[in-house]
Amino acid sequence: MAKKRMIQAINEALDGEMQRDHKLILFGEDVEISLFGDTKGLVDKYGTDRIRNTPISETVMSGMAVGAAAAGFNVICHMMFGNFMYTGFDSIANQASKLRYMTAGQISLPIVYMSVFGGGRSAAAQHSDAMHPMFMNLGGIKVVTPSSPMDAAGLLRASIRDPNPVVYLQAAGRGGELGEVPDEEFVIELGKAARLRNGEDLTIVAIGAMVRPALRSVDFHATKGVGIELIDPRTLVPLDKEMIFKSVRKTGRLIIVDEARDTCSAASHIASLCAEECFSALKAPIKRVTVNDIAIPYSPPLEKNVLPNEERINNAVSEVLEFV
Template sequence: MTQATAAPAQAAKPQAQERQVYFINAMKEGLQAAMREDETVMVLGEDVQRSVIGATRGLVEEFGEPRVRNTPISEATFVGACVGAAAAGVRPVVDLMVGSFFYVAMDQLANQAAKLRYMSGGQVELPIVYFTATGPSGSGAAQHSENPHPMLMNVAGLKIVMPSTPYDAKGLMLSAIRDPNPVVYLQDFVLGGTKGHVPEEAYTVPIGVADVKRRGTDVTVVAIGATVPRALRVARKLEGEGISVEVVDPRTLAPLDLDTILESVARTGRLVVVDSARLTCSAASEIVASVVETAYDVLNAAPQRVAWEDVPVPFTPPLEQRVLVDDDDIERAIRTTLAN
């Protein structure tokens, strides 16, 4: 009689790791997905074939020069040309490189792209995406450190998205390109090299829907762009003191998902809004005003705004840091609202 031998133990299957992708590459994946599904999507802008920042790198090899076109250094020209292209049936995606360059093309953006669908009674669709790296990047100086989103929020007819994670960056890019309206897509410079979970398949993140990045009960912090990871870092620190911070990321600034913000404030009774822009007429100012106007009775303390000083962004690193929002500013605002 032979002895039965025990079956060898099966090795545990390794857990599949989440796919980690850089923010800038997540943007490119969203753009690639749109170009693969729709041959009318084309990319143009300064140096898009080589792509210094990286969001369009490699696209010309896959899609060819007719769909990935370098332009002259003339933002007013190619921002305006895309209005005509979109009206004729193309879906242009325009890389402006730096957020400050919107100022050079404001007539084409604000008077033409933003207005034509409305003024034609919907007869003309303008599916244009204007995307750019924006905000301070470390001694970029005053002309290359702007965050123009507060000014653009005041332009009726534009949608404005500003993702804070690679996941949102990919999904919002595809949503923006599919939208029949002009969309400004802002990529915070300092987030370009951050990594996060991004599915390989194509997916969308809806425009106009905020995301609660962290649940809390004591205070709501609405953070925009690169201030989101700062707010989350401060929330983790304060958790050790028993302070529970909820962090809401609007993701879209126009249209603004005020309902999600109001629901959060109704739970916590306190509000801090953090914005990488100048304090006067900032997105932070608009959000605070809207909450106070709509839900004053649920507030247990005066809302706090955390934003830049009303000066150009300096070149020198110590002065630049003095102007910009940091973790201490966010923490101080949270403690102020909790003290009242």
């Protein structure tokens, strides 16, 4: 084990996969110079046939990934900011997520659409969305939201090796976060959540960048004798429902922390699943800590007010525990 920054863990995973799989290609905007550092140095090693800058043309890029994958390549389509996936959404929603089904399994589409997502950096509304619920709703796309350097690398390897289309969303601005990463090559299976803390009193499910503030809240409450179980689903499609249900049946209380806007958020989906499956075990209403249905603001105090944070999680914990 060594401590590594998230972006370094991703970069090493990409490098390893490029070396391992000669049919793997990566294209996207400014991937040769690498804005975030995730694709840094790769073009020098693998050349422009395999690592290539595209024009700023998300509409054609997302569809090219489908065509190149259908024709036998493994493709990483780097979309930079998650909001730009809206621009390229047509081929993701209408082609990538449906082509295998519509052709009765004639083909597989090994594509990874990767980008950063989420707010907290005064990047304003068009660079700060957490758009994972839109992809979850498509049905034919896997959705991966790593929260630590280790998960970022292990889930990226699994995403690349998966024969299906995957949207891989890395929390924006968290590339510098440090974490332990195993020295050997490891893969984290998609669809397996991580239980980050054990507890008996309450379950918190936190997604992507929300795991950090949730972890601080959980550890704070532990010092006060409140046992909170913290689960990071790691992938939203497929979703490790069993781990979540098991925990909720044990604790009887559930908070979901999600950086998506509230309406039809991943939190809403998980809440409804648990309401259906764990109803008799619930001791309090399920609480969602999400983003209000507004555009993410630019000015720091406004943005801070909108995003879930430790304080809002603490308030939710009090509310749920005090419910009688």
